[in-house]
Amino acid sequence: MKILKIFIILFLTLSFSQSKSDSKNDEIKSKILKNIRCLICQGQSVYDSESEFALSIKLIVDRKINVGLNEEQIYEFLREKYGDWIIYDPKLNKNTYILWLLPLLLFLFGGAIIYKNLIIKKIKFKDKK
């Protein structure tokens, strides 16, 4: 009886840990797929698309995860095949630096305008007083 109990506990623990790792893999998979652009669809991620291309990419990503590749390695594999465009969140490099720096420059430019309009006007207003 004791042996049976131990066996049941062991079985439950193992199956629980298995399902836990499966759900973790599914989580990583859907995170990766949502970050991959479907190159033959208009404005859709691979996760949302059911095109032949997206189905093949889903399969490849699944296989790469099962082989033990991490998120960055999978992105690197896809980047090598299809270029930076396939990833929605591209790396900072010589092709993408404008993409990364432009919002920062716009932010600084906007900040400068606000500074000029608000702070300097305030100072002038105080001086007048």
Add this chain to the structure above:
Amino acid sequence: MKNKFNLFIIITFLCFCFAIMYKGLNNSNIYSPKLNNLKNIPIFKAKDFNSNLFVDSKKIFEEDKFYIVNIWASWCVPCREEHSLLMELSKNKSVKLIGLNYRDNLDNAKKFINEFGNPYAQNLIDNEGSLSIEFGAYGVPETFVINKEKKIVKKFIGPINEEAAEAIKLIIK
């Protein structure tokens, strides 16, 4: 004066946007990265179309020749358009054509080959489309030209036409 300057900035900005969008009108919807660095062919194992046995990529590309990898399917209408050009290219002795049968029904694919002819020295089955992804393909038809150093030197997305066939002939000369 200030208003005129602002108007000038706005008009310049709109002209700039118009020019970029107008230029983009003629671009293809499918983005393809430029082959700046020649890419190596992937290492894979695939089922042979006729024998149904697994073959190694090293064995497929072992000869000191140019190779053309053509992704095709019996359900793909543009594949029929390019087939006669592939038949013509297959007559060239310095090149070997490798077919990748993409997500297809094997019986239909065999019917297609019987009806239109077989330009391929070897045909491989890619039922899941994963092999095409390894090559960096988008779908069917797609053609890759591989040089003697086993590097992909040219890629044609969509069916090959007379112009593309001439470009291939120039490469494999």
